[in-house]
Amino acid sequence: MTLEISMLEEVEARRCAALMAGDAGALEAMLAADLVHIHLDGRVDDKTGYMAGFREQYLFRDVVRGALNIRTWGDSAVMVGPLTQRLTLRKSGEEIAVRAITTQTWQRSGGEWLLTTCHNAPVAS
Structure with a gap:
């Protein structure tokens, strides 16, 4: 395994940990300014929209x-x-289970890997 792959596995583990911890600062630092995030339902968010959804x-x-x-x-x-x-909607308390195949693109900038694109697709039954 190359050093780059180990570093990417580590940054993805940190991203998942930031999501679960509700750590907006840590999450935002891992996202490129021009992030494109495609949700499972086809909605597309930029970094601002993605972070608003995360926070709200x-x-x-x-x-x-x-x-x-x-x-x-x-x-x-x-x-x-x-x-x-496994997510909870803040307003209603409804729980949502997600099973997806995810494609992400990452770009190294200033020695740090930043998430530039995330595209989620439902797992085929």
């Missing part, structure tokens, strides 16, 4: 990534793998 709409109860296929090209990387999440 969702509580992340559990976030688990399965085996990740990570490919790097210099300062760019693509990460693909399963994602399961």
Whole structure:
């Protein structure tokens, strides 16, 4: 395993931990300014919209990534793998279970890997 892949696995683990801890500062620091986040239902958010949803709409109860296929090209990387999440809607208290395949692109900037794109697709039955 290359050093870059180990670093990317670590940053993704930190991102998942920040989601579950409700740590907006840590999460925001891992996101590129031009983030594009495609939700499971097809909605598209930029960084501002994604962070607003994180702060105002969702509580992340559990976030688990399965085996990740990570490919790097210099300062760019693509990460693909399963994602399961358990969320609570802040307003209603409704719990949502998510099973997805997630594709992420990452860009190294100033020595740090930043998430530039996240696209979630439902797991086929």
